[in-house]
Amino acid sequence: MTLRTAVAGLVLAGAACAQGPSENSHPGVNADSLIISDFQKRVADYVQLRKAVESHMPPLKSTASVEKIDQHERELGDEMRLARRSAKQGDVFTTQIAGEFRRLIGFAMHPGGEKIKQSLRHAEPVQLHLKVNDRYPKRVPLQSTPPSLLQNLPMLPQEIEYRVTGPDLVLLDVKANLIVDLIPGVFS
């Protein structure tokens, strides 16, 4: 990585990271921003792979055929599983990134995070223990992710989203219905 790329990444990360830096750091260029930048790079890599995989499939358009929607979701999920057959927990949420997320989530929930906790309690909590590359089970509701929590986490491209599954935070590829990665026990 060139110095220019690194600096550009840091600035971008500083802007993208909604939450402020840790106590001994400086806004814009700091260790937290580097971690978030690393996270966003890993997410971007996933999205690039996903786009490449999907480009070989017929595009999914609005249709009255439920079979077509279901088929696209399954095929995309299967192809992504194949393309990421060696994927494992921590590929996106590395130890360092997971630590940063725990800090951001902790910051959002304390103090004054009572609304988030209440929202989590009222959102029909699900108790699931999913693994990387799992399908999100069709019959299990999606617990809503509290908006104030989303406000405090790095923004994601539209292909994937943060979901709460019991005590875990997962990255869900919605169209492929695929678990990209997770941080276990973050809401314990």
Added chain:
Amino acid sequence: MMDRRTLISIIPLLALVPSVLLLTNSPAQDLPLKPQSVRFAVIGDNGTGEPAEYEVGEQMERARKKVNFDFVVMLGDNIYGGNSAADMKRKFEDPFKPLLDSGVKFYASLGNHDSPNERFYKPFNMNEKRYYSFKKGNAEFFALDSTYMNPEQLDWLTSNLHSSNAEWKICYFHHPLYSDGKFHGPDVDLRARIEPVLKANGVRLVLSGHEHLYERIKPHDGIYYFVEGNSGELRPHGIKASNDMVKGFDSDRGFMVMEIAGDQLYFQAISRKGETIDSGTIERQDKVTQAVQ
């Protein structure tokens, strides 16, 4: 005065009275049915595929023949459980077949039981979007995804509400900001984020589901909130007493019909049996403000 013997002899006959007659005899508002008004129905938490959902569908068709609404807004949990082709047929296409056959359009929002990929299902008219808006007459409807209210969606809502020149701005989404339901209650975090946007941009009506009951809540800062989450599911005795509630109904399924005619919005909540549970009129906010001035 009817004597006891006469009364007893009449009771079995009452069971034969068709529900249509009960509808006629109930204190129904039946809306004003003004020319060129915007008429629509509201359902929430409908997608069970159980007989009760079909009965709601039948009752809606009766209401359509009377009221002539031409679209339905769906407040989420459109399809419970799986969403295979068989599920969609049993939980949506069949219960609402008479309405679909009559050309009534459905505009869905996503609930926590819905797959986000329902946005590709054409009969839900979401145009592949998880949140979107559409205009009907002098009203603009904003269908939101309250299961994932991220900053992008909030920005979209703020910008589109602000730029809307509709006389009526109506938002609908699954999770209620206010509710006296015992099971879930209000989503206070969602409320903290979204309510200032609604208030600042002239939204007058908010429709939600999630709690499996009907409730009309006292207006908050000029915004009327309804919970209509009993179009398929039902949580009997699910409402707790509250000063915030104007009308609650938790003993059967139901749906709503609404009519926007100029500066008035008329609403009517109807049970699966065809009885009118609640009805009333809401004045447009600008109109109220002008009257006060």
